[in-house]
Amino acid sequence: MPPPAPVTSFPKGKTIRLCFMGLDEGTANRLRELGIREGCDACVVSSGDKCVLALGASRIALRREVAQGLFATDTP
Numbered sequence: 001m002p003p004p005a006p007v008t009s010f011p012k013g014k015t016i017r018l019c020f021m022g023l024d025e026g027t028a029n030r031l032r033e034l035g036i037r038e039g040c041d042a043c044v045v046s047s048g049d050k051c052v053l054a055l056g057a058s059r060i061a062l063r064r065e066v067a068q069g070l071f072a073t074d075t076p
Contacts, residue, residue, distance in 0.1 A: 007067045
């Protein structure tokens with residue numbers, strides 16, 4: 001399996017598994033409160049200036065700088 005890559009490197013429609021967060025603790029904790037956690041699966045809805053991830057029925061928009069700090073792999 002390839003190494004984890006920033007969420008912004010995955011194409012629209014790709015289902016990914018979040019591996020780790022290379023973000024400051026405050027930002028990482030806020031994302032966890034919103035349901036974005038290590039080990040969860042998400043679908044990339046958009047990966048432009050604003051990255052949108054689908055987690056179940058929820059959609060979460062992230063600034064590009066934040067999305068670049070989220071590292072993921074393809075789902076198995």
